[in-house]
Amino acid sequence: MVKSPPTEKRLMGAGVFLDRYKAMGHELRGSERTKRAIRVNTLLASREEVIRKLEARGVKLTGIPWLRDGLYVEGGESSVGASFEYLLGLYSIQEAAAQSPVEVLSPNPGEIVLDMCAAPGGKTTQMAAWMGNSGVIVAVDMRRDRLYALENNLERTGSENCVAYCTDAARLDYGGTLFDKILLDAPCSGNYVTDRSWFNKRNIRDVEANAAEQRRLLGAAVGLLRPGGTLVYTTCSLEPEEDEFNIQWLLNNHDVELVEVEGPGSPALTEVIGKNLSNEVARCRRFWPDEMETQGFFVAKVVKQ
């Protein structure tokens, strides 16, 4: 087993991260878990049909008040991962916080949308549903193994307005297209809520490396957006380097306006780890696991000038 060098070890472990979250105002236990959720695929079914069919199979569901198509799975006799309705594409299993970026982006029928880090495709298929399968989604991901899951999801959910590529979204030839909307659900450090061994795997150096990669993608995204177009940037990281600091970098280096993200969650931080950020950074939203019963999440919305 490869051991981390002593200096690296000081930068990892539950204590390091939980202390950081405490300094951000949240005393987390490190054992918070998310509630199971599904999303109705409105391309193929109504919310009422999914509820009726799953409840007939003994699944208990409640609506997620802040999501259009989201339902919490409260328990029951049947597995939502292996039902006729799942196989028929009437719903997808998608964590509640992960459903929010598409609601914030709000893609419309007929628009040209770029999904920069698309696999495994939960948000891509959600956008196809919002767009009623019209317009086009260009879905890109670098990892071929994860794209198989995206292809599976596109087929199962009847999402037919997508073209998917296996490459770096910052380097693909888009033929000069400038997009109406872009979703950058950036590769990130993740969080402990969805990964029980997270504290043992991550250290601050990883976080910083991910943040640098995210800035590269953010810069490329702004270049691919038409003037007046909207970019939604999200991570499932609680680390400010990947969230608020990157948004501050975006404001400092690109001609964009930060738009208030409405809905659930807390305003993003403007004083964090000894840094003071622009007040407008508070227009972004953080999902804290203790407040939201979701995974840790961050959402920012910008409009290109």
Place this chain on the structure above:
Amino acid sequence: MSEMKDFLTAIVAVYEPVGERINLNDRRFVVSPEVAAQIHDRGRMVYAGKLLGRTKREFMPGTSLLRELSKIEGPNKVWVDDRVGWLFVCGRDIFEESIIRAEGILEEGTCFLVMLGDRCLGYGRLDTQEGKKLLKNIFDLGDFLRREKRIIE
């Protein structure tokens, strides 16, 4: 039966997909003009528009194609109940006595869409085994779970 037209003939369906046809290795797609306009790098493309099916030894229809065929009159169809439908998506064949209703003549070699209410679960070909007629499973939606399992592994 390695192409879509052979599959359509086998289930007695008349269907013409609307849009531009695209072949990607052994997969057949049809795309809208909007999607076609965003195809600039075919070498890196892995999926586009509506998947009509895969051409291997046997044509394996995409679920969008099955969905559309299930809505039109003409194709051979058999209806089953929940219990038999679940066994079918687990890869099992369907005995004739488990078929609730059929549209089309149940004769050996004929293919049928397998329906649960107004939704299609897959398709099969009528065969005879030890003197009993059964619908041999060729493709079922359980394939999604089998693929997901392979992806995870």
